[in-house]
Amino acid sequence: MPGAAGLLLALLLSGGLGGGQEQQPQAHQQRGLFPAVLNLASNALITTNATCGEKGPEMYCKLVEHVPGQPVRNPQCRICNQNSSNPYQRHPITNAIDGKNTWWQSPSIKNGIEYHYVTITLDLQQVFQIAYVIVKAANSPRPGNWILERSLDDVEYKPWQYHAVTDTECLTLYNIHPRTGPPSYAKDDEVICTSFYSKIHPLENGEIHISLINGRPSADDPSPELLEFTSARYIRLRFQRIRTLNADLMMFAHKDPREIDPIVTRRYYYSVKDISVGGMCICYGHARACPLDPVTNKSRCECEHNTCGDSCDQCCPGFHQKPWRAGTFLTKTECEACNCHGKAEECYYDENVARRNLSLNIHGKYIGGGVCVNCTQNTAGINCETCIDGFFRPKGVSPNYPRPCQPCHCDPIGSLNDVCVKDEKRTQRGLAPGSCHCKPGFRGVSCDRCARGYTGYPDCKPCNCSGAGSTNEDPCFGPCHCKENVEGGDCSRCKSSFFNLQEENHKGCDECFCSGVSNRCQSSYWTYGHIKDMSGWYLTDLSGHVRVSPQQDDSEPPQQVSIRSVEAQRSLPQRYYWSAPAVYLGNKLTAAGGQLTFTISYDFEEEEEDTERVLQIMVILEGSDLRISTAQDEVYLQPYEEHIHALSLKEELFTIHGTNFPVSRREFMTVLANVKRVLIQITYSLGMDATF
Known part of the structure; x- marks a missing residue:
């Protein structure tokens, strides 16, 4: 009978990404970063549920020629004893990872048929991405039926691959159709069953090569499914059948156990001579290396692309303008710094802020969702661009200035409170930054003197004549x-x-x-509040025959609507208008003298330069068979910059549309009495993304 062999187990653990066993070269600077394959075996914790000789001395024999009743030439039997002082008689599971010419060995099936079922578990002590599992036999045949499994928590295990003695057993034991020939994979997370590596020959030094990456559809640029499939901290080999040359059946054929040659059953066991684990840290494409920390005995990624964490799985503090994303072999994804104007070190990403284009990035564009926290120098806001209550940023002072916010100087007698207008974008009723909000009868930047028509500061009593209704100089x-x-x-x-x-x-x-x-x-003291729900706006031509729905903000209710010029050119004439929904229509007489306020911004085509553009804004009101419009206002804006446009609803600002004839009060009020359409035209010489 030919000689037997033990079992050598090698787990090659690699970062996948379609490189085979060789590290892929860095093609160019834009590609993601992936550390080299590491040998993880020496730092793994390895355990098993059965070892030869752990219950006392035990004889075992290699699988060699033997004829019952005849003397054995060159006897191949030895003793294993876990308690022996002789290291050659001890075969603990740690021998499988010490890199020496020793091995682990299971009890032979002479001790019981249950030793067909033996499990080896490796704890890599952190999650890695496994690319290859190589199992090498030592002084026993390769296992017949067995399962390679993975786990993240040592509780729930999932199969990687099944092995069976025959293709039929793939179906009968594991309920999986066999994959004939060398293993191949149709899906990134496909689990196959194969008999390719369960043949009885060779009896020694047989090898099993399991690739978890190569041959799968996204091997060159791994998909999320493949990355999840290859991630593991715990690796388990569940052996379920020793290859015995059917000697176990021979035992059952004998009614008298004394008729069985004991050497036969001592030949059949598992053994592991060496386990090599080659693997790659999970750094998500953001690190070139992950050296071992001698204190924690764990590998830690040397992160790049402004990422942090043991696995580079988060953006570093201050780099949350865009959400963290994993890199790939082909693409790097950097974490972008928040624009806090030098007033904060930390920020976080807010999807709602990004959706509404409220965060200014370091390139001066409203792209991303970075929100600064713990703003210093009395600043506040998403980008530390404004000031806290009680402070203001003077006109012309940049948020980048070292100390942009100055204290308000609101007179405690004449001011409503100590909060003044904080900056140019938050001016109210024409008040400049730093202006305080005065009580009735007071005026001035600090509300420190009496208003026109009042006298006797600090009491500021009304004068004999009304300051609002009289023409008196005093x-x-x-x-x-x-x-x-x-x-x-x-x-x-x-x-x-x-x-x-x-x-x-x-x-x-x-x-x-x-x-x-x-x-x-x-x-009337009735006032209209802010209508924030932008549902119902659409784009049309002046005749109203065309109707195109814009893109709406995903938030509920939508805060803005937008459309690309490409869409407009395909569906609309050269001149098109934003048309307001029903909430703006009907009898609006009480709006006379009030304001129509809206915010606009624009994007630019990729081929255009990022420079300031001129936008022309016109508002048209239709009602009672009249069409009146404003003159075109010009606004100078940078891309993504927002402009708040406030139109006073007064007849002197309107003309009969298409003419230069001014609108009379009767004509203006007739339109407001029954508004049929409110149209806003925003023109721009080149293509743009209009956001409204």
């Missing part, structure tokens, strides 16, 4: 001279048929419009 002296549409001894009320007394109105009050059924009116 309303506190002389007889009161009222504005054209104002009356009363102190010029404090509108004349009949007029309303809305305002200091900036040179006539004092606006004329009522009551559709000819009355000439009596009074000021």
